[in-house]
Amino acid sequence: MKIDTKSDYIVMEDGARIALHTWIPQNADIKYVVAISHGMAEYALRYERFARFLCKNGIAVYAHDHRGHGQSAASEEDLGFLAEKDGFQRVVLDLRRIIQKCRGDFPEAKIILFGHSFGSFVAQSYMEQFSAEIAGCILSGTAGPRLPLSIIGNRVAALVKTFKGARYRSKFLDKLSFSSYLDRIPEKDSPFAWLSRDKDAVKKYEADPLCGFLCTAGFFYDLTDGLSRTHRAKNIRKIKNDLPVLLFAGTADPVGSYTKTIRALAAVYRKNGMSDITETYYEGGRHEMLNEVNYAEVQADILKWISAR
Numbered sequence: 001m002k003i004d005t006k007s008d009y010i011v012m013e014d015g016a017r018i019a020l021h022t023w024i025p026q027n028a029d030i031k032y033v034v035a036i037s038h039g040m041a042e043y044a045l046r047y048e049r050f051a052r053f054l055c056k057n058g059i060a061v062y063a064h065d066h067r068g069h070g071q072s073a074a075s076e077e078d079l080g081f082l083a084e085k086d087g088f089q090r091v092v093l094d095l096r097r098i099i100q101k102c103r104g105d106f107p108e109a110k111i112i113l114f115g116h117s118f119g120s121f122v123a124q125s126y127m128e129q130f131s132a133e134i135a136g137c138i139l140s141g142t143a144g145p146r147l148p149l150s151i152i153g154n155r156v157a158a159l160v161k162t163f164k165g166a167r168y169r170s171k172f173l174d175k176l177s178f179s180s181y182l183d184r185i186p187e188k189d190s191p192f193a194w195l196s197r198d199k200d201a202v203k204k205y206e207a208d209p210l211c212g213f214l215c216t217a218g219f220f221y222d223l224t225d226g227l228s229r230t231h232r233a234k235n236i237r238k239i240k241n242d243l244p245v246l247l248f249a250g251t252a253d254p255v256g257s258y259t260k261t262i263r264a265l266a267a268v269y270r271k272n273g274m275s276d277i278t279e280t281y282y283e284g285g286r287h288e289m290l291n292e293v294n295y296a297e298v299q300a301d302i303l304k305w306i307s308a309r
Contacts, residue, residue, distance in 0.1 A: 001025050001026065001027075001028070001055065001056050001058075002025075002026040002027075003023050003024065003025055003026065003052060003055045003056075004022075004023070004024040004025075004026055005021070005022065005023050005024075006021070006022045006024075007019060007020070007021045007022075007071070008020055010064075010097060010098070010101065012090075012093070012094055012097060013093070014083070014090065016067050016072070016083070016090070016094070017072065017074070018064050018065065018066075018067060018072050018094055018097075018098075019044070019064060019065040019070060019071035019072045020062065020063075020064045020098060020101070021044050021045060021062075021063050021064070021065075022060070022061065022062050022063075023048075023051040023052060023054075023055045023060065023061040024055070024060045024061075025055040025056070025058055025059070025060065028058045029058065030058060030059070030060050030106055030109050031058065031059075031108075031109055031110060032058075032059045032060070032109055032110050032111075032112055032135075032306060033059070033060045033061070033062060033102045033105075033106050033109045033110070033111050033112070034051075034054055034059055034060070034061050034062070034111075034112045034113075034114050034306075035061075035062045035063070035095070035098055035099050035102055035111060035112070035113050035114065036050075036051070036061065036062070036063035036064075036114045036115075036116075036119070037066070037095055037113065037114065037115040037116070037119030037120070037122050037123050037126075038063065038065070038066065038069070038070075038116055038117075038118075038119045039116045039117030039118045039119050039120075039141070039288075040117060040118035040215065040219075040223075041069070041080065041211060041212050041213050041215060042069065042070075042205075042210070042211050043065045043069050043070025043071070043210050043211075044063035044064055044065050044070060045063075045070065046211075046291075047061075047063055047290065049290075049295075050290050050299060051063065053299050053303075054303070057303055059303075059306070060102075060106060060109070062098055062101070062102050064094065064095075064098050066082075066091055066094065066118075066119070066122075067082050067083065067087075067090065067091060067094060068080055068081045068082050068215075068216075068219065069210070070210055077167070079210070079213050079215075080169070080213055080214065080215030080216045080219050081166070081167055081215075081216045081218050081219060082218065082219055082222050083218075083222070084166070086222075087218060087219065087221075087222030087225075088122070088125070088222040088223060088225055088226030089125075089226070091122050091222075092122055092125050092126055092129065092226075095113075095122055095123075095126055096126065096130055096133070099111055099113070099130075099133060099134065100133075103133075110135035110136070110309075111133070111134050111135055112134065112135060112136045112137070112138065112306060113126060113127075113134045113136070113137045113138070114137075114138045114140065115137070115138070115139055115140065115142070116140040116141050116142075116288075116290075117140070117141045117142070117255060117287065118223065120139040120140060120141065120142035120143075121142070121143070121223070121226060121227060121230060122226075123137055123139060124139065124142070124230050124231070125226060125229070125230050127239050127243065127245075128230065128235040128236060128238050128239055129235075129238070131238070131239045131240045131243050132240055134243070135243075135244075135309070136243065136244040136245070136246070136306070136309055137243065137244075137245045137246075138245075138246045138248070138302065138305070139245065139246070139247045139248070139262075140248055140249070140289060140290070141249055141250075141253055141255055141256070141287045141288065141289065142247060142249065142255070142256060142262060142265070143255050143256045143257065143261045143262065143265075144231070144256065144260075144261035144262055144263070144264040144265030144266075144268070145231040145261065145264060145265060145268065146227070146261060147228065147231065147232075150224050150227040150228040151224075151228050153176070153177075153220070153224040153227075154221065154224035154225050154227075154228050156173070156176065157173055157217060157220040157221040157223075157224055158221055160172065160173055160217040160220075160221075161217040161218055161221045164217055165217070166216060166217055166218030166221070167216050167217075167218060168216060168217045169214040169215070169216055169217075170214075170216075170217045170220065171214065173215075173217060173220045174214055174215065174220075177220070180254065181194040181254040181255075182194055183254070184252060184254070184258070185252075185286075190202050190203070190206055192205055192206055192212060193286075194253075194254055194286055194287055195286055195287045195288045195291070196286050196287070196288050196291045196292050196293075197284070197285070197286060197292060197293050198291060198292060198293050201288070201291040201292075205291075231265070231268070233272075236268060236269070236272050237272055239269070239272070239274060241272075241273045241274050241275060242274075242275060242276065243274065243276070244276040244277075244278075244305075244309050245269060245274065245276065245277050245278070246278045246279075246280065246302070246305050247262050247265065247266055247277070247278070247279050247280070248279070248280040248281070248282070248289060248298070248301070248302075249262055249281060249282070249285070249287075249289065250281070250282045250283075250284065250285020250286045250287065250289055250292065251281050251282065251283050251284060251285060252284055252285060252286050253285065253286055253287045254287070255287055259281050262279070263279065266279050276309075278305060280301055282294065282297075282298065
């Protein structure tokens with residue numbers, strides 16, 4: 001199957017230029033569009049293998065570079081900086097604009113939101129605000145409620161931001177966030193070994209200047225601010241009860257506390273009346289299951305979940 005690929009920019013309400021990448025299967029009756037919300041310190045084109053897999057199965061894919069990431073960052077100085085104000089919510093609204101474009105381009109198709117890691121936190125907030133606008137949500141390498149930790153992290157990030165500036169790149173905040181992620185990794189030959197058991201995938205990430213960069217104090221403030229507002233009972237109750245949600249992760253992924261907080265999140269969703277919650281955990285898998293040694297199995301499971309709905 002031939003695939004039309006395109007990269008362009010969309011200007012958001014605050015003037016930010018957001019890079020959008022699309023993969024559209026030619027001559028296909030497109031019933032689904034997957035909108036990808038990528039993770040922290042990476043970018044949308046890293047999902048090309050996954051996008052092409054979906055396209056070969058008749059599914060169109062839209063993936064944008066979050067502000068401060070990939071081609072949306074106007075310069076190296078902008079990497080890891082979201083916005084001067086309300087950065088997390090701005091990223092949520094950027095995602096909404098992309099999904100509105102998906103609907104405009106394919107008005108008859110069902111739109112599935114796919115969020116990974118930081119992008120999954122954005123997706124969780126999106127569900128709490130705009131769940132009526134999507135037909136399903138997939139959360140990859142995500143985490144569940146950790147409100148006290150988020151609030152404490154936000155206060156620490158606020159202090160660094162106040163005294164050093166929003167664009168200051170804080171090794172302290174980075175270490176605070178990620179220093180424990182190698183604790184259960186037997187081989188520590190890379191600071192990013194927690195991402196995948198595939199050593200080549202880790203090396204590729206490590207060598208990519210658009211991956212693994214040190215984010216700004218403003219980013220950490222925005223992230224923890226967003227997390228401190230997500231998962232609140234009044235917000236989760238706003239999610240439509242019939243929204244299908246797939247949560248998947250590796251059992252060796254530290255982001256979701258080795259599935260602990262992910263399972264807690266799924267339980268919260270069910271407790272609030274959501275009737276179609278699926279959990280899939282891959283034994284020994286690390287954070288980036290789409291770049292793991294068993295990525296083909298993961299892709300097939302995602303396709304099966306989408307097709308069943």
